[in-house]
Amino acid sequence: MRGIARLALSLALALSLALEKAQALAAAAAAAAAVADTAGSDPRAGKNSPAWYPQGGARYATSHATKTPIPGEDHFAETFDVETILEFHFHAYFFEHNPQAKADAMRLRRELIDAVARGDFVCVLPGVTAAMIPGLNESEIWPIDDGPIGPHPVGQYEIWVPDEHLAAVMSFIMIHRGEVSILFHPLTQSCIEDHSGRAMWLGPPFRLDLTPLTRGTDHCDRPQYRSLGLGYAKRHVAGAALI
Numbered sequence: 172m173r174g175i176a177r178l179a180l181s182l183a184l185a186l187s188l189a190l191e192k193a194q195a196l197a198a199a200a201a202a203a204a205a206v207a208d209t210a211g212s213d214p215r216a217g218k219n220s221p222a223w224y225p226q227g228g229a230r231y232a233t234s235h236a237t238k239t240p241i242p243g244e245d246h247f248a249e250t251f252d253v254e255t256i257l258e259f260h261f262h263a264y265f266f267e268h269n270p271q272a273k274a275d276a277m278r279l280r281r282e283l284i285d286a287v288a289r290g291d292f293v294c295v296l297p298g299v300t301a302a303m304i305p306g307l308n309e310s311e312i313w314p315i316d317d318g319p320i321g322p323h324p325v326g327q328y329e330i331w332v333p334d335e336h337l338a339a340v341m342s343f344i345m346i347h348r349g350e351v352s353i354l355f356h357p358l359t360q361s362c363i364e365d366h367s368g369r370a371m372w373l374g375p376p377f378r379l380d381l382t383p384l385t386r387g388t389d390h391c392d393r394p395q396y397r398s399l400g401l402g403y404a405k406r407h408v409a410g411a412a413l414i
């Protein structure tokens with residue numbers, strides 16, 4: 172009898188221990204699930220995490236090999252909708268923690284501003300004024316970025332140029348670029364394509380982060396400086412109404 176009682180007691184003990192363990196396991200699982208919820212952007216959470224796959228514009232353009240070939244039609248799916256490109260950006264890049272690199276980029280900026288002030292051509296960059304370009308709305312000028320922003324991996328400033336002045340500005344930058352790397356890209360409704368397949372470089376290229384770019388008509392670079400009546404803002408020109 173005594174042996175049976177002892178057996179029952181040890182069985183009960185084992186059962187309660189098992190229950191405790193099960194409860195502890197359940198609590199641990201719940202805690203892990205809660206962590207997975209709050210860590211939705213942590214790629215270590217694996218395929219359940221939104222950060223596991225490329226996001227934004229990086230979903231459409233990647234340098235990775237793909238498991239299956241991309242159909243040829245898809246290369247043209249992203250709205251090759253502009254007959255003629257009428258506005259462009261040059262982005263002058265500089266390593267923001269390297270004084271020489273920044274000084275070289277600022278030297279080019281100064282020389283461009285001086286050329287605009289002389290009336291050699293029209294382009295808009297930080298430092299040009301309405302006195303140099305009549306009708307310019309100076310508050311629309313994008314300031315110098317002293318670090319990465321949007322798709323740009325290092326410090327940069329933007330130079331907007333309409334097609335009327337593209338050759339002159341291109342020539343000037345080719346001659347005066349020094350060691351500055353310049354991204355050259357068009358402004359259309361296909362922001363991602365503009366910064367990848369349609370982009371060109373003067374000097375060694377940098378890798379852009381396409382993640383912040385958006386697709387389709389929600390383009391990131393709208394036609395700019397419309398008050399100047401240049402580029403897409405010019406009247407009675409085929410293609411001008413496309414954007």
Ligand SMILES: *[C@@H]1O[C@H](CO)[C@@H](O)[C@H](O)[C@H]1NC(C)=O
Pocket residue numbers: 308309310311
């Ligand atoms: C100049 O640009 C700013 C910023 O886009 C805008 O708020 C303002 O109305 C513009 N001024 C004129 C005179 O168009």
